[in-house]
Amino acid sequence: MFGSVSTPDLSSITDEDKNHVYDPSEDTFLLLDTLEHDSQLIVSKKPTLILEIGCGSGIVSVFSAKVLDAHSPAFIMCTDINKHAANVAQRVSQTNGQSLEIVVTDLVMGFGDQISNKVDLLIFNPPYVVTPSNEVGTKDLSAAWAGGVDGREVTNRLLPKISDILAEGGLFYLVAIKENKIEDIKQILNKQGLTMTVVLTRRSGPELLSTLRFEKIESRVADLPV
Template sequence: MIPTPDLSHIRKEDYERVYEPAEDTFLLLDALEEDEALIQQLKPSICLEIGSGSGCVTTLLAKIVGNKNAVFFTTDINPFACETTQQTGLHNGITQIEPIRTSLVDAIMPRLKNRIDILCFNPPYVVTTHEEVGSMGIEASWAGGIDGREVIDQLLPLVKVCLCKDILSPQGIFYLLLINENKPDQVVQLMKETYKMNAKIIMERRAGREKQFIVKITH
């Protein structure tokens, strides 16, 4: 078992500026750990986490991959999250994290089209008003707009809509965290029917009033 990354370098007050790992984060960590053998077999060379926050997920992924030549891009709209992600990697002996402050994959597409072997996204999924979406501060951690789907729905067509916008490599895997209100079954159907991808719910867990899911998407 790979230990959860050490986050002792992050001060309590820092969590007023960056998302503090919570049950959703840990469900994503568990899904990656569950697929440890599969991920290692894939020998990923380029990974991407969208919305990396503290950097906890990418740091664990880098430990699973275990290849010093692999590169781990992260994006976040919040500049402090990018800084924290880098620090978390270094604090845990991971030097190959390259944080990029951008929305979703704006700064890296189409350069990295079809190059991402492992893609992770624990998105802002909370149902809010449309007006709350789009901040660059801590609110961006949760504000998901209508059905909590506004940020998620900006990304889904990019996974496979046309060749120039494909993100995943042919053997790539996308791990997406959703909650009940995001209509995970509908996302699975959308990925299958509209984008002709394989998609299934591989984990689900209740966290207080929230029911959280991991959807796994592949070509």
């Protein structure tokens, strides 16, 4: 039932684009493999709203659209702090016949509380590289990797909001490296009632990359006394 999903066509990305926008790399492809690995689970959630933060070229959002396509088409939104990424993602989505709603904003700021408890599938391949703090917060290509202390400075601003963003039963996929202190991320999100599973782990040069899946537990209607 769940055949392999083809990698999106990236032929519309030019060499000039690659000077401004993150070129899909090992971390990106680990995330695609993760979404494909979890496709049965994702489809079973019947997601109606998907949000990717930091879409870069748009490859991950387009791929998630393809995972769901035949089963349950969803509305897919993505954000990026880098305006060049929005242009490239728009082009990549058109080349692949998919529709994305792309917003240039910091994390999810542009949405206010409109997305509270509404997102069924949240995805973030963040800037996770450990760098000096003063390298964090640009709006150009370096925003793709500069993560500051523990490579967590951008991710840390999002973590407190995850439970509020996700719908009940919603899934959050996050790319992380060992230096990001995965156990600590797990503790933070456990406190919000989310469970964590490490889906895939792969070494890429010096990086030990993992994809983490968090699930917001569905609240059950309490049994009423008879």
